Amino acid sequence: MSGTFVGMPAFPEAAREALADSQLRHNLAHATGTIRAKRAKVVAEVEDWEELRLVGAAVKERALLDLETQLVRLEETLTANGATVHWARDATEANAIVASIAKAHEAQEVVKVKSMVTQEIGLNEALAEEGIAAWETDLAELIVQLGDDLPSHILVPAIHRNRAEIREIFRSKMGAAGRPAPADLTDEPAVLAAAAREHLREKFLRAKVGVSGANFAIAETGTLVVVESEGNGRMCLTLPEVLVSVVGIEKVVSRWEDLGPMLRLLPRSSTGERMNPYTSTWSGVTPGDGPQEVHVVLLDNGRTRALADEVGRQALRCIRCSACLNVCPVYERTGGHAYGSVYPGPIGAILNPLLKGVGHDDQIDSLPYASSLCGACFEVCPVRIDIPSVLVDQRAQVVDAHRGGVPKPEAAAMKGAAYVLGRSRRLSALERFTGLGMRFARRFGPAAWIGARDLPDAPAESFRAWWLRTNGGRNDGGRKGDGTDD
Amino acid sequence: MTDARTEILARVREALAGSTVELPETSAPRDLAPVATPEVVELFAERVADYRAVVERCGTEELEERIAAALPAGEVVVPPGLSIGVAGAIVDNGALTAAELDQIAAVVTEARVGIAETGTIVLDHTPDQGRRAISLVPDTHICIIREDQLVADVPDAIALLDPARPQTWISGPSATSDIELDRVEGVHGPRTLHVLITPPRKVTS
Amino acid sequence: MRVALMITCINDALYPSTGKAVVRLLRRLGVEVDFPQAQTCCGQPMVNTGYLDEAVPVVRTFVDAFAGYDAVVTPSGSCAGSARHQHSIVARRSGDEALERAVAEVAPTVYELSEFLVDVLGVTDVGAYYPHRVTYHPTCHSLRMLGVGDRPRRLLEAVRGIRLVDLPGADQCCGFGGTFAVKNADTSIAMGADKARHIRETGAEIVVAGDNSCLTHIGGLLSRQRSGIRTVHLAEILASTEQSAVEEVLTR
Numbered sequence: 001m002s003g004t005f006v007g008m009p010a011f012p013e014a015a016r017e018a019l020a021d022s023q024l025r026h027n028l029a030h031a032t033g034t035i036r037a038k039r040a041k042v043v044a045e046v047e048d049w050e051e052l053r054l055v056g057a058a059v060k061e062r063a064l065l066d067l068e069t070q071l072v073r074l075e076e077t078l079t080a081n082g083a084t085v086h087w088a089r090d091a092t093e094a095n096a097i098v099a100s101i102a103k104a105h106e107a108q109e110v111v112k113v114k115s116m117v118t119q120e121i122g123l124n125e126a127l128a129e130e131g132i133a134a135w136e137t138d139l140a141e142l143i144v145q146l147g148d149d150l151p152s153h154i155l156v157p158a159i160h161r162n163r164a165e166i167r168e169i170f171r172s173k174m175g176a177a178g179r180p181a182p183a184d185l186t187d188e189p190a191v192l193a194a195a196a197r198e199h200l201r202e203k204f205l206r207a208k209v210g211v212s213g214a215n216f217a218i219a220e221t222g223t224l225v226v227v228e229s230e231g232n233g234r235m236c237l238t239l240p241e242v243l244v245s246v247v248g249i250e251k252v253v254s255r256w257e258d259l260g261p262m263l264r265l266l267p268r269s270s271t272g273e274r275m276n277p278y279t280s281t282w283s284g285v286t287p288g289d290g291p292q293e294v295h296v297v298l299l300d301n302g303r304t305r306a307l308a309d310e311v312g313r314q315a316l317r318c319i320r321c322s323a324c325l326n327v328c329p330v331y332e333r334t335g336g337h338a339y340g341s342v343y344p345g346p347i348g349a350i351l352n353p354l355l356k357g358v359g360h361d362d363q364i365d366s367l368p369y370a371s372s373l374c375g376a377c378f379e380v381c382p383v384r385i386d387i388p389s390v391l392v393d394q395r396a397q398v399v400d401a402h403r404g405g406v407p408k409p410e411a412a413a414m415k416g417a418a419y420v421l422g423r424s425r426r427l428s429a430l431e432r433f434t435g436l437g438m439r440f441a442r443r444f445g446p447a448a449w450i451g452a453r454d455l456p457d458a459p460a461e462s463f464r465a466w467w468l469r470t471n472g473g474r475n476d477g478g479r480k481g482d483g484t485d486d
Numbered sequence: 487m488t489d490a491r492t493e494i495l496a497r498v499r500e501a502l503a504g505s506t507v508e509l510p511e512t513s514a515p516r517d518l519a520p521v522a523t524p525e526v527v528e529l530f531a532e533r534v535a536d537y538r539a540v541v542e543r544c545g546t547e548e549l550e551e552r553i554a555a556a557l558p559a560g561e562v563v564v565p566p567g568l569s570i571g572v573a574g575a576i577v578d579n580g581a582l583t584a585a586e587l588d589q590i591a592a593v594v595t596e597a598r599v600g601i602a603e604t605g606t607i608v609l610d611h612t613p614d615q616g617r618r619a620i621s622l623v624p625d626t627h628i629c630i631i632r633e634d635q636l637v638a639d640v641p642d643a644i645a646l647l648d649p650a651r652p653q654t655w656i657s658g659p660s661a662t663s664d665i666e667l668d669r670v671e672g673v674h675g676p677r678t679l680h681v682l683i684t685p686p687r688k689v690t691s
Numbered sequence: 692m693r694v695a696l697m698i699t700c701i702n703d704a705l706y707p708s709t710g711k712a713v714v715r716l717l718r719r720l721g722v723e724v725d726f727p728q729a730q731t732c733c734g735q736p737m738v739n740t741g742y743l744d745e746a747v748p749v750v751r752t753f754v755d756a757f758a759g760y761d762a763v764v765t766p767s768g769s770c771a772g773s774a775r776h777q778h779s780i781v782a783r784r785s786g787d788e789a790l791e792r793a794v795a796e797v798a799p800t801v802y803e804l805s806e807f808l809v810d811v812l813g814v815t816d817v818g819a820y821y822p823h824r825v826t827y828h829p830t831c832h833s834l835r836m837l838g839v840g841d842r843p844r845r846l847l848e849a850v851r852g853i854r855l856v857d858l859p860g861a862d863q864c865c866g867f868g869g870t871f872a873v874k875n876a877d878t879s880i881a882m883g884a885d886k887a888r889h890i891r892e893t894g895a896e897i898v899v900a901g902d903n904s905c906l907t908h909i910g911g912l913l914s915r916q917r918s919g920i921r922t923v924h925l926a927e928i929l930a931s932t933e934q935s936a937v938e939e940v941l942t943r
Contacts, residue, residue, distance in 0.1 A: 034668075067498045163665055234654065274536075289617035330878055372864050449873055454914035464709040472724075
């Protein structure tokens, strides 16, 4: 075995670096531990939680399996409500639509609600190229943006930062982006939050264009829903004259009543609260209230590729709660950056390959292997995405994409194993060399194993050989009186 | 070149072709219980208070006094259809800018629905609650909700609400857990939420 | 009832004492097992690494070996999980309908040891004696893929002389994960190091689990750390009696 395994390079190397950062390990263990406990407490309050998860999965599945009808319906209802609907095949098209709307209003800046999809498409960078500043207004996104950093968690993108680091970022970077942090800034979370309030308020009050994603898009009623905590979402959705929402096509649910189970599932799974502080819903334009020009960009960007994957399709049910990240033993130790995507953790390990396809990028191909398949993610997923099964299926797709040509050492080893394990006499012949094999492995085995772990001693004979020699322990010289010699 | 809409819908069709599409049932797991029993009222008060909002129960006749006591120093704005008088309040005529609202200390509104299980107040921004901006920008929100507007859980509220109206679901004051997942109240939305629960409206027959 | 023992490849080659313990334990409880000589492996190493085609002959060998039994018992949550949940995927992929049918018949008959004892035989007190301070690590596949719940714990609690101590963070993965342990060795070792630390904190002499694969990883770390803590498979504790305990002392 060597370092040339399929799926080997990217994640393991990024993880090694992250694992060496003891501050990061500490921040992550503290944060994920806290939120795990909060989630467990509020989930335990719901008697029918498991049934509710089934309903949540069914709500999303129903819309996905009927997606064409649902999308057409959504377009109709949104349009009837006074919104303008745009369609974007990929990131470039979506970014161009948002930029052209901002330009039509001569906006030099936009205020943004925290949104995964706009990060996925790199909207801020695309707008910057057009001379438009995109201000992130969620506290964690602000920390990431000011720190010129990358998000490392779906819900709490700055989870890798502690309060002292955040204070330093605010002190040194806020001034260049607008109102500077107060001189007496401490590292108390309440003080840091107050500094963000002051810094962003002037931006909210003057903004002409707001940009958001959506947690849900309801086809029947043409309603978009944004779930948030701080009120920055309400500011962006209410105060600007123009609102542009970029919505992945998988966000659609069929009916208004579907929101009931989803709003019971999401906050408890996500922030570990019975309900998040603020949820906004809007159905197009309301005369005299909020933005009078409302745009919705329906985005594909790989979602139809994922939809075509019968096993992986379920990943499109994801409501971005991040419960799977918080319980993942791999995520807890490596953090989000190691996944090389805005979607980290277990869901990222399946979503990125599904959206982008496998077989052409070592980094993507490494993601399905970034899991011990412990299954903790599936257990907490509010929409019952069987992440371990999808991971295994994605691994098979990675292997299949590399079939043909000269087999890599791992593929050769697996072929050899298949040969040996296909017939018991081949296995039994090989088992005579177990002792030799273990002695060899102890000296020349994979450094990845023996670097930190001892190997067990090989037994004198295999179980199979013992069974044959003693007739299942019945003729074993009467030792121990019960027929086995152990 | 086909347009994006046509192509995306074609991709969707192709992706699902050959799949046996059996749409799963999505009925709610429980019966709706939209009646506000004393337990529901009690739970609502308790759960709202859990978010560190101020919760008071009072008779209709005490309401004016309680509102006056709850108001901070500075100006107060009220929606045009508020059913109770607030002395000295600015009545929103829809023309106040965001910057002007930022100079106002408090807002008094009514509500559409309250959800006991989650301690949530839902505004649907009819004239008794006003447009969205007035209950967002001022730093104190005093919200009056009647016992007969309270329901047990989220699906009960969904059944009563009109999706055509813009809605704001409020569960406690604005908060964040973005710093070390430590919950801190008070970011961009109103930092003080004061909820007044009043008896059911009398039905005259 | 015809019962077959599925030993698993790792127990066959490296931990025959676990298999012998299962035989001894079940014999004591009045169950004679067959050991179908044709058996090899459940195929999980291939499936979980993505080599589904390579797993097809292994699954075929598996169902050939275990067809016709009322129950197949195995001292591994992971391998039982593989047979019950993954063999159908491999069979479907093979396009061989006969194999699919055979898998559908055999898979539901596979039981992890604690399931077999509690659910099939209906016992929790197996008459074992084990005078040691022990902590139990529930392995992920037994816990979450099979859902064995508290069965192993109930079996252990009924063992005479045992002092069972709680393991902090017990339901957290040890970091083995099959080829994950090598492909993502740094992360695997970081997870294992935390597991080993929790085990040391309990002051136990023995850490017990239902999977020798996980115990190889945990034991490898504990041994490298010279912790003096031994790893023992659940079957071996349940098979122990006062007599075997005395013999153990005499042969030391």
